[in-house]
Amino acid sequence: MRVFAPLLALGLMASAAHAQCGGPFPAFVKGLKSEAVAAGHKQATVDAFFSGVQQDPKVLKADRAQGVFQKPFIEFSRRLISKQRLDKGRAMAKKYDATFKRIERDYGVSRGVLLAFWAFETDFGGFQGDFNTLNALTTLAHDCRRPELFRPQIFAALTLYEHGDFDPARTTGAWAGEIGMVQMLPRDILINGVDGDGDGHVRLKTSAPDALMSGAKMLSHLGWRAGEPWLQEVTVPADLDWSLTGPGQNLTVADWAKRGVRPREGKLAQGGLPASIILPQGRKGPAFIAYPNFNVYFEWNQSFTYVLTAAYFANRLEGSAIYDAGTPEPGLDGPQMKRLQQKLAARGYDVGKIDGILGAGTRAAVQAEQKRLGLPADAWPTMALLNRL
Template sequence: MRGKVVRPSLYLCFFFAVVFFTAGFSLSGMAQDFDSWVKDFKKEALAKGIKQDVLDLAFEGVEPKSRIIELDRKQPEGTLTFARYAEKALNKTRIAQGRRLYAEHRGELEKVAKAYGVPAPYIVALWGIETSYGNNTGGFDVVTALATLAYDGRRSEFFRGELLEALRILQEGHITKKQMEGSWAGAMGQNQFMPSSFFKFAVDGDQDGRRDIWTSLPDVFSSTANYLHTSGWKKDERWGREVVLPDGFDQKLVGLEVQYPLRAWNDMGLRLPGGGFLPVAGMSGSVVLPDGPGGRAFLVYDNYRVIMKWNRSFYFATVVGLLADQIAQ
């Protein structure tokens, strides 16, 4: 569950405004230091097998972007409740578009689902939540984003490694530099893989010799399914379901660390939203309350934990499951 975010004071807002305002006037000095950093990085990249022509093309015109650093350090102003998050994520347009795209690409999706043992609605749901079905992939040049964050120094080692992996993607010809767009943090393509995840999970679904998670839907679908399959997806189980808790439910029973068989949860008074009993199945589940006591309750299974390997957020995993249910209808 996401922790509460403290709203910054007016003094801190003014302080950071001054910092970023000043940064706008010192980019020439920043760029000068950046040039030295790039030279050192290129030496390392060459030593690790990146070709000179790839480096020259990748870093052509690349400069540090203060906007990327600002986004990395930015604190959201207040806490978004799950109720509000779900309302925004599960709007009628996204649900309708998901159903339409599922029908439009059913042949390819079902082929991928059969190959990886992951039902197609979950593939479509992750696509929808991550990038609104490919319509919002971030728009940042990935090399610029990763180079800026590696140069910034706060998490330099991590982003330096991701930058090297991004260069390998270019060197192997999976995508062009111009097409390699993603989030400000370097998450790429229609399913928002970091470069290191790309090499672990991306799949050449259309068998054209490239793993193109930017423009090839067979590659996007296969890569998403491969991630879930590799992470332990159980093909005959669902993610979970919404439930109603009995009055006086023991809050010590809430959390992924607490698991009981469905029959035990039935005995403890958990019911479906319409008042019915939970289905009889030989699986275990855990109760999660994304908004805490008094909010919506969900009984979730092992596949929910798999979704959380993709993004360790109760909010995210729950809306992916709910959207998959809506798309499947």
């Protein structure tokens, strides 16, 4: 499930006095109402908006249980990418060809990118979530894990309600408050919502043109570079300096080419672009070159495995071949990964939460320890590394 990066300030400004969370839920809602009125919303509107809000324990349960991201890339991508999704994606590309042409002209976002998000988030609008959105946002704002993310979304939903584009009793979506076919939070809708079908409203639940145009504008707002690639499968030489690989470690495309990196299909991007080599399951597994637009994916979702799968699926929807899975060394299961994270944390590395997920912090720590121990520094944790530690 998506976890958004911090968004632009809009509407009500959060102050220290309004940063509270926790406490009795009715008192928390009372505080939200007072804050909304102080920001200029009419009392009657605020009362109507919050009249039926309830705490939803199912939202908190979902927030604590995102185990799907523990799966390695090959397993995860094969689970999410099916022939049915490919066929439907290509059919949707034809059905909404005029909309995609507008997107490509106005925002420079290739259709495969949006089709992949549309597929993974809601199966092309088929399942958009059945959690009451206001309840979900208020529950998560009341919870003290990430109130700074979810509290502003409540007031954004209130503004949408005033515009006639949100129903506090009937608007539903994902457990984390995202709405519509490409799953956008209320504040994103206010900032990036586009009336793609010309009916005077931004309806991301029922209008594919609205959803796709809004998603494209949001990607552009997050830094998408018009007309540039995002990801490409490559082959890498066996003697590559593996310590140079990984997200955030950039050389120019020309430098990678000098080191023997070759595209499996087509040509590499122009030589001056910065790029990184991604080895999701180490030097013996699939290999990709990631261009600047790949980094924008992490503004949409912060899971490395999800991001890489979505970026690869966008390529597949535009005709690329299935990646070469190679023969990666066996990875670690959940308990083994937690043991590894504990050992790395004990050595002073910031691996974040000990959760068994191979995130960016754990990958960086693994690569550093591999280099220290004289192992191939490809950031893929194995039993050999765990035993050495």
